[in-house]
Amino acid sequence: MSVAGENEPENIIEPITTYEMGSDNIRPFGLDIHNPVFVISSLVIIAFVLLALMFQEASAEFFGWLRPTLTSQFDWFLVISVDIMLLFCLVLIVLPVGSVRIGGKDAKPDYSYAGWIAMMFAAGIGIGLLFFGVLEPVYYQFSEGGNASPLGIDQSLPGNEYVGVVGTIHHWGLAGWCVYAVVGLTLAIFAYNKGLPMTLRSAFYPILGERIWGWWGHTIDILAVFATLFGLTTSLGLGAQQIAAGLNEVFGLEQTPALTVFLIIGITIVALGSVLMGMDKGVKRLSEINMVMAVALFLFVLFVTGVGTAIARYGSVMVDYVQLLPALSNPFGREDTSFFHGWTTFYWAWWIAWSPFVGMFIARISKGRTVREFILCALIAPTLVCALWMSTFGGAAIDMLNTGGAEGVKATVIDSYKPEGALFGLLKELPLYGIVAPIALILIVIFFVTSSDSGSLVIDTITAGGKMDAPVVQRIFWCTLEGLVAIALLLGGGLAALQGAAVSTGIPFTIVVLLMCYTVYQALKTEPR
Template sequence: MKTSIENKVEKKLHSRNFTKFGLDINPIVSIASGAIIFIFALYAFFNLDGANKLFESIKNIITTKTDWVFILSSNLFIIACLFLAFSKLGKVRIGGVNCKPEFSNFAWYSMLISGGMGIGLMFWSVGEPLYHSMIRPPIFKSPNAVSSALATTFFDWGLHPWAIYAIMSLSLAFFAYNKNLPLSLRSVFYPILKDKIFGIWGDIIDILAVIACLVGLATSLGLGVQQINSGLTYLFNINSSILIQIVLIAIITGIATLSVISGIDKGVKFLSEITMKMALVFMVAVLLIGPTSYIIRTFSNSLGLYINDFVKSAFFISMDGSSWQGTWPIFYIAWWISCSPFVGMFIARISKGRTIREFVLAVLIVPSLLSFLWLSVFGGTSIYINNITNGSLFEVVKNKLPVALFEMINNLNTPFLAGSIKILLSIVGILLVIFFFVTTSDSGSLVVDSITTGGKLDSPVGQRVFWACIEGFIATVLLLIGGEKALTTLQTAVISTGLPFAILLSIMSIVLITSVKKSYAKQQKVKEIKLYKRFDEFKDSEDFEEKNLA
């Protein structure tokens, strides 16, 4: 039965929805976000070079002049996460004292990583460590260039991005499941805006979230099919063309649509688990076939350097706004922050029933360690191969990055069935890229649909299919307009939103901690009442002590 608060929320927010013709949407959020994306597409169509220059200049200003905002705020998110996990507030359970987790730990972790940054790790794990080993970064300095390169890559893909996701997702989950507000970005600002979140201010917040989700997903989908196309070209001589990439988008969108129709419990969960198992087999195969001893030593040394120099490197801010910091860590932080509404919403959706301590440690630590291991296997192998091939792999990374993974596999030393193993590994690599994109697309569709319905989790199936198709449509249109250049322009535009979102996330961190303190006091009272009732029930019983201890 719904509580009075839930009835109030439904009356204030969901009553504004358009519910005819099999739809259940907030028309202001849906139409406004769609119109803004359409205007961007028109601008790119008529003046792609101008759009590219405009957003590139905005991005450069943000990443060089306000780099300190990103560095300091991202460190604040880690501190906030650790405080929530290790203080008494970590005992608070998302959804209330009696709430139980919906998914097993393996399914939960699989969806976390698949929906978080699995596709990014596939794309960058070969190229980035190799790049840093050739062009030394100003952080994590070490006589060993390989350890320095991997520690720097750990920085870009470890605690900092996952702390951003943790703060966003925990805020969304807490206000949705503990405060009975909609699972939507507007709900996080209820302590500040109060009932205004149910009006135009809430609509503006959700419009920004929908735009960030859609363009981030469309950009990833467009760039990803180019990597898949590169792999097919490398293996089977299939031409790299816009037509092939559009066909790939249609196939991926079709699979994602089937998953969306099945829902989280079946489609998204099933695909995420399959993808993680396949990724584990792929990583172990490369570890065993590749330079195993070299990879293990590199992983250990790099992890030690990362831990030892973490604080010093995490707070490093270039005095002259160096292009290196703007190109790498600031670029990444801005991208993670821009994508946080989408990833955070999905993580929040699957995390009901976890304690805050369990949630933070799982979201912050487990994916980071798995990312470090993955980067060490593929990054370490790429550096090793580059050294024994006189720098040939680095040339591929500089000129044809999407092909780098397949070039690395081709150079693995496999004494038995060499050709067959290499082809099999390359095929698995292509399938993994496809599966990671499918899981990203279907989880993104569910998120966008939830936002546009005002936080509902049981919207019409046709609506979910619509948003899955829209993602593919946007990527297709951008490829037709200007190929990779149009997609890069869109990506640059998304990153430009990183600055305002960084400020919003900082405010959210403070609001979250303040609100959790109140919930902690309430949940402690509930536990005390339950304990008292048990005492009152068994105090006259001879076996009271045994039952109470149990």
């Protein structure tokens, strides 16, 4: 039902509560499909899977070319865009609109703080902390000739002992989480305060008006599906490779492509069970288990490597991070091309590709929170926690390497680049390896499952026109398709293919997220505080 005339987006000032999808939804076999978005997205993705599996060699060559080409050509655009998003979030914290409550003045939170933050972390961080926590700081710190050092800083000089940790925090801190915060806040405000469906097109009502129900809206949602799927499958592929490496370390299983494919299939089946249980029984419970196990692993590493040392290191790297943030956020005149193009611009494209998934997920669970509360919990708190994790794990590995230890880390990161084995290389140096390593393996599996089932819920919501209670069969379809895409990318190019697919969708979606900064501010100005 129409709520405003064509070209009258200013009517967004009133909540929109009479929207119906109408004829755009079809229901074959009892499904609830938003016709163009579901059909086009699914057919294109299925065709992609088939082509990648049929022409694996050509796929590997193409994706090997794609990622470095895109990150070197669009570096300035990605970095400036993320800088704008970060400044926007920081400004919202202090503006009067920060007191606007998601869902209206009387809205109450659906989840406790503990449950809310646990789900937010499980979706937004996922497998990444375990995969990159040791790998990334060590790689920057000990790269050959210092060619991957952030800003070209000489790591051998006194005071630069942890510059690799600082570079890692830059990628996993404020700049990454601001993208999620923008998308999540925008979707939450337009869904819970303005009465629009929780899908990406709704955010563009102030610009497009009623045209969001037509092909403009369809195009935005289709792009969001592609970005979400490829951003998600990058994490799933990394997780599968790390699980295979863990099985090799713990049980001696040979790390082969066949094992990785088997793992993706097996864990996707487990994820289907969580999907069938729904948000509260499935995703929420797994997220809370994730948090408990992750905290336990963190505390173990913290205490056995030295609490005092870890605290001093954390304080030092956080001071360096704040001081170097302006230089790290500047895209011009950079000489550290290996760090900048090989890592930073890839990360920004990946976070943006991942943002529809994380943004919609945290929007769904954030009703009842104020804008200020939402941004602080989705931006500042995760940055501090991610920095603490990277500083503890990566910093401990750097200390061991500087004293001639951590041969397992040296073998997987420095001598021969096998990134999936870096975490287990560190754990080998610590007591109780036979107990801790299997626990870490289980934690990676659960992170894999929560990423997969959360992602399938989000993609299903987009392709069902923003409905959050679409039939279970559709969730099963998308969960299965995620696993197939991850398999196709791994067989058709490995890690380079996963990263190339994420970058190729993240760059065009950057424009969408930038426009969201404008539209959500327009909506917030009309809300009671």
